[in-house]
Amino acid sequence: MDVVVVGAGPVGENVADRAARTGLSVVVVEKELVGGECSYWACMPSKALLRSGQALAAARRLPGAAEAVTGGLDAAEVLQRRTSFTHDWDDSSQAQWLESAGLSLVRGTARLDGPRRVRVGDEVLVARHAVVLSTGSVPVVPDVPGLADSSPWTSREATSAKTVPGRLFVLGGGVVGVELAQAWARLGSTVTLAARTGLLGGQEEFAGELVAGALRADGVDVRLGASPTRVTREGTGPFTVELSDGSRVEADEFLVATGRRPATSGLGLETVGLEDGGSLSVDDTGLVDGVEGGWLYATGDVSGRPKLTHQGKYAGRATGDAIAARAAGPIETPAWSRYTATADHHAVPQVVFTDPEVAQVGLTAAQARERGLDVKVVDYEIGNVAGASLVADGYTGTARMVVDEDRRVIVGVTFVGQDVAELLHAATVAIVGEVPLERLWHAVPSYPTISEVWLRLLETYGL
Numbered sequence: 001m002d003v004v005v006v007g008a009g010p011v012g013e014n015v016a017d018r019a020a021r022t023g024l025s026v027v028v029v030e031k032e033l034v035g036g037e038c039s040y041w042a043c044m045p046s047k048a049l050l051r052s053g054q055a056l057a058a059a060r061r062l063p064g065a066a067e068a069v070t071g072g073l074d075a076a077e078v079l080q081r082r083t084s085f086t087h088d089w090d091d092s093s094q095a096q097w098l099e100s101a102g103l104s105l106v107r108g109t110a111r112l113d114g115p116r117r118v119r120v121g122d123e124v125l126v127a128r129h130a131v132v133l134s135t136g137s138v139p140v141v142p143d144v145p146g147l148a149d150s151s152p153w154t155s156r157e158a159t160s161a162k163t164v165p166g167r168l169f170v171l172g173g174g175v176v177g178v179e180l181a182q183a184w185a186r187l188g189s190t191v192t193l194a195a196r197t198g199l200l201g202g203q204e205e206f207a208g209e210l211v212a213g214a215l216r217a218d219g220v221d222v223r224l225g226a227s228p229t230r231v232t233r234e235g236t237g238p239f240t241v242e243l244s245d246g247s248r249v250e251a252d253e254f255l256v257a258t259g260r261r262p263a264t265s266g267l268g269l270e271t272v273g274l275e276d277g278g279s280l281s282v283d284d285t286g287l288v289d290g291v292e293g294g295w296l297y298a299t300g301d302v303s304g305r306p307k308l309t310h311q312g313k314y315a316g317r318a319t320g321d322a323i324a325a326r327a328a329g330p331i332e333t334p335a336w337s338r339y340t341a342t343a344d345h346h347a348v349p350q351v352v353f354t355d356p357e358v359a360q361v362g363l364t365a366a367q368a369r370e371r372g373l374d375v376k377v378v379d380y381e382i383g384n385v386a387g388a389s390l391v392a393d394g395y396t397g398t399a400r401m402v403v404d405e406d407r408r409v410i411v412g413v414t415f416v417g418q419d420v421a422e423l424l425h426a427a428t429v430a431i432v433g434e435v436p437l438e439r440l441w442h443a444v445p446s447y448p449t450i451s452e453v454w455l456r457l458l459e460t461y462g463l
């Protein structure tokens with residue numbers, strides 16, 4: 001075979017598909033479900049858990065519709081819809097797609113076994129051109145006394161649960177923590193969320209503040225600056241969580257949402273001169289640094305690049321194309337070519353699917369300043385836009401545009417509010433295209449849409 005891809009998550013599937021398009025023979029090895037974490041325990045089920053609650057909350061913000069909402073969410077129906085998205089954790093349709101794309105599937109756990117060699121049980125696959133590691137990431141469980149022994153939930157259990165826990169304790173104020181805290185609170189759980197700092201660190205501060213306010217409005221007990229010091233649990237009974245502020249919380253489930261690390265343990269990295277379980281670093285084509293011969297690639301969560309499905313798939317397409325092209329001879333890989341994931345350094349979009357949504361791309365104001373840019377920050381209250389006031393009575397939300405004054409281009413945008421997710425791609429296009437503000441002025445948003453926030457941002461900037 002020409003190429004072996006380890007891991008059939010969304011990223012591995014994309015690498016394999018692109019490499020095979022030019023006629024290379026590609027084998028994909030998967031130890032669990034074809035489709036990976038994203039399809040079965042992450043993106044899709046978590047968004048399905050959130051969506052019905054958002055629709056209900058949106059209706060409640062509209063006189064006329066609000067009166068028609070006479071009950072709460074039907075949790076059983078929401079869980080059933082979630083399960084339909086995961087195909088009841090059955091991957092046969094995704095496995096069929098793989099075969100229909102001309103890719104071979106080997107089921108089992110793969111490990112490297114020296115250069116270009118991948119062992120799956122007794123079988124050794126030898127790749128003529130490339131081995132690609134697309135093994136994803138695993139949750140990090142912090143070293144809190146009693147926690148690891150108490151069988152806490154990770155995002156897997158929290159996205160696949162069949163019933164609503166009476167009381168849920170969430171540790172971590174990142175994306176997983178806030179999304180799943182809101183999902184379960186709206187499904188009827190009594191939720192406590194503890195975060196050692198503010199919510200959504202790394203984003204603009206107002207994003208975490210608006211989300212914290214919304215969670216509290218949903219009844220979540222948000223404890224900022226609080227860390228658990230001990231967790232105790234008898235068998236499968238309730239958890240008792242002791243917190244650094246001296247308080248105690250009882251919960252039926254405890255969700256660990258404190259980040260993820262690349263899945264490199266037991267991958268056989270030591271057989272190719274790397275450290276078992278260590279982190280990988282890659283160039284923009286996905287080639288792993290420190291390995292001779294240009295045959296080992298890594299993409300997606302395992303690669304140390306942004307842990308997001310769309311960004312991993314983007315890098316996977318570049319890697320698949322680079323492998324296919326290199327099979328025919330040396331290639332040039334300048335920035336912004338089809339072989340390079342250049343946008344990883346400039347414009348990584350992310351939507352946090354809470355209500356309000358947080359949609360962010362590029363640099364925050366603080367990150368832009370850290371890079372030494374001459375920055376102008378423009379803020380605008382989205383509720384003042386006619387389109388937003390039509391979408392919801394009392395619309396609350398904020399938009400921020402970060403401008404590089406030297407080049408007069410946008411380097412970062414954040415929108416927080418209801419229904420802002422679909423606004424984000426325009427911002428991504430503006431940043432990737434380095435569209436000058438004077439030209440952006442001519443991109444006229446329709447009236448009355450929330451997109452008119454673009455006009456207001458440019459006017460507030462001074463155009």
Ligand SMILES: Cc1cc2nc3c(=O)[nH]c(=O)nc-3n(C[C@H](O)[C@H](O)[C@H](O)COP(=O)(O)OP(=O)(O)OC[C@H]3O[C@@H](n4cnc5c(N)ncnc54)[C@H](O)[C@@H]3O)c2cc1C
Binds near residue numbers: 037044135137263310
């Ligand atoms: C709760 C949650 C919600 C999320 N929501 C979003 C979202 O809304 N949008 C978004 O963009 N991102 C989201 N993410 C992140 C997203 O899930 C990941 O970025 C994405 O799944 C990464 O894809 P991947 O293919 O690199 O890895 P994975 O999806 O983890 O797939 C890796 C695959 O490799 C297999 N594998 C691992 N080791 C081996 C081995 N040794 N041999 C064979 N097979 C192996 C695994 O079984 C798995 O199928 C979310 C994450 C979580 C935890």
Ligand SMILES: NC(=O)c1ccc[n+]([C@@H]2O[C@H](COP(=O)([O-])OP(=O)(O)OC[C@H]3O[C@@H](n4cnc5c(N)ncnc54)[C@H](O)[C@@H]3O)[C@@H](O)[C@H]2O)c1
Binds near residue numbers: 171177201307353
């Ligand atoms: N909508 C989306 O795009 C989406 C949704 C979910 C997850 N994801 C991706 O999945 C990845 C994992 O998400 P995540 O929320 O687990 O990680 P994260 O890195 O976003 O957040 C982890 C949070 O846990 C906190 N933390 C870490 N160690 C801690 C400790 N010992 N005690 C208390 N708090 C601690 C951190 O300060 C941080 O706030 C992220 O990279 C994210 O991009 C994306």
